[in-house]
Amino acid sequence: MDASGLPVERSTKPYLIGLGLALLLTAIPFALVAANALPRFTTLVIIAVAAILQILVHFRFFLQISFRSTPFENLAALAFAAILIIFMVGGTLWIMFDLHHRMMV
Amino acid sequence: MTAGISTTTVSGVIPASAAQKYEEKAFGFWIYLMSDAIIFALLFATYVVMLDNTAGGPTGKQLFSIERAAGGTALLLLSSATFGFASVALATSNRLRVLQWLAVTAVLGLGFLFLEFGEFRSMIVEGAGPDRSGFLSAFFALVGTHGLHVSVGIIWIVVMIGQVSIKGLTRPVASRVMRLGLFWHFLDIIWIGIFSIVYLPGVL
Numbered sequence: 001m002d003a004s005g006l007p008v009e010r011s012t013k014p015y016l017i018g019l020g021l022a023l024l025l026t027a028i029p030f031a032l033v034a035a036n037a038l039p040r041f042t043t044l045v046i047i048a049v050a051a052i053l054q055i056l057v058h059f060r061f062f063l064q065i066s067f068r069s070t071p072f073e074n075l076a077a078l079a080f081a082a083i084l085i086i087f088m089v090g091g092t093l094w095i096m097f098d099l100h101h102r103m104m105v
Numbered sequence: 106m107t108a109g110i111s112t113t114t115v116s117g118v119i120p121a122s123a124a125q126k127y128e129e130k131a132f133g134f135w136i137y138l139m140s141d142a143i144i145f146a147l148l149f150a151t152y153v154v155m156l157d158n159t160a161g162g163p164t165g166k167q168l169f170s171i172e173r174a175a176g177g178t179a180l181l182l183l184s185s186a187t188f189g190f191a192s193v194a195l196a197t198s199n200r201l202r203v204l205q206w207l208a209v210t211a212v213l214g215l216g217f218l219f220l221e222f223g224e225f226r227s228m229i230v231e232g233a234g235p236d237r238s239g240f241l242s243a244f245f246a247l248v249g250t251h252g253l254h255v256s257v258g259i260i261w262i263v264v265m266i267g268q269v270s271i272k273g274l275t276r277p278v279a280s281r282v283m284r285l286g287l288f289w290h291f292l293d294i295i296w297i298g299i300f301s302i303v304y305l306p307g308v309l
Contacts, residue, residue, distance in 0.1 A: 001287070004124065005131025005280050007196035015189030022182055026300075030175050033305045043309060051301035055294055062185050062290040074135050081139035085146040092150040 002069040009064060018061025025054040119276070127280045134284045138291050141254075145295050148247040149302055158239035165240075165307030168233055170224070174304035177220045178296065181255075184213035185293040192286050200274055203282070204266060210289070211262040214255055221252050244303065251299060254292050261285050 002008055029047040032038060038046070059065045067075070119127075156165075187210045194202035225245070228234065235245035265285055268278045 001131075001135075003128050003131070004119075005127035005283060006119075006276065007192050007279055007283055009189075009193055010196045012190055012193050015186050015193070018189070019182070019186040022185075026178055026182065029301065029305055030171065030178075033309050034171055036309070040309060044306060047301050047305050051297050054297050058185070058290060058294050058297070062189060062293070063287065071132070073132060077136055077139050081142050084143055088143070089146050089150040092147070093153060096154045 001064050001074065003071040014061045014064065018057055021057045021061070022054055025050045025057065123276070127276070130280060131284065131287075134287060138287060141291070142295075145247075145250070145298070148243075148250060149298055152243040152247045152303065155239045155243035160238035160240075162238040162241065163231075163233045165244075165303070166309075168228055168231075169304050169307040171304065171308045173220055173224055174300050174308075177217050178300050180213045180217040180220070181293050181296050184210045184217070185290050187213060188286050188289045192283065195274060195279055195282055198274055200269065203269055203274065207262055207266050207269070207282075211259050211266070214259045214262070218252060218255055218259070221248070221255075225249070225252075248299060248303065251292065251295055254288075254295075258285070258289055258292060261288070 029043075029050045032043050032046055036043075064070075065075070065078070187206050191203050191206035191210060194200075194206055228241075233241055235242045235249075262285065265278070265282050268281065272278050
């Protein structure tokens with residue numbers, strides 16, 4: 001994504017690379033859950049890592065975000081949204097599970 | 106190839122005032138997507154908080170099918186790539202290819218919705234609708250909001266197929282297709298969260 005808001009990418013290569021990587025990062029967690037071979041916690045960690053990597057792959061190859069071409073304002077909006085999400089989701093889970101824990105004892 | 110019908114190509118020199126207009130629209134749409142991401146993030150948080158509140162009703166393990174989740178994931182991921190091919194065709198002013206890839210993307214999106222509505226329908230028939238428990242309310246709110254976005258995206262794709270057919274690859278049309286592309290790729294990113302937080306841990 002660049003500042004123009006108009007199509008600039010003239011090669012299918014980034015989309016094919018993105019598709020390949022995303023398929024791999026999807027297949028790994030699905031296969032692990034289907035096989036159910038590893039301990040539950042290990043599988044959950046691998047699912048989380050694969051999801052974060054796949055989100056980065058989508059950002060880079062599908063949304064075509066890069067530090068070089070993407071305008072600073074767009075990156076700042078993305079970073080701000082990420083900070084809000086971490087505070088709001090993290091805060092929600094912290095408060096609600098803490099409350100749940102206190103109600104149980 | 107009928108691409109020559111459109112008189113305005115999307116590449117080439119753009120007057121500064123027109124360029125600024127598209128830049129502002131692209132940035133405004135990006136701000137919307139970021140606020141939408143926050144809505145989804147809080148629906149995810151609600152879902153995780155409600156995970157154990159099944160009120161004696163069915164759990165995710167009893168309801169979710171990994172095969173169906175994998176099918177929906179594959180369709181949506183492929184549709185993100187095919188939209189990318191439509192963007193490339195747009196950059197190279199190949200009108201027929203733009204129409205073809207947009208149509209393929211819409212069909213893949215419809216396939217995804219078919220699986221999702223099938224899942225919702227069978228859950229509601231089994232008595233596991235959104236009114237059954239807090240867990241199911243949160244599930245339908247999260248996955249349903251995503252499905253609603255995909256539905257709107259498909260309507261938007263159909264509208265853009267119409268605009269590309271009638272108006273050609275003019276700059277306003279091209280900039281709309283690019284914003285639709287941001288929307289569509291964004292929905293696929295939300296889906297990564299849904300299969301990683303809802304379906305995979307649910308069936309594990």
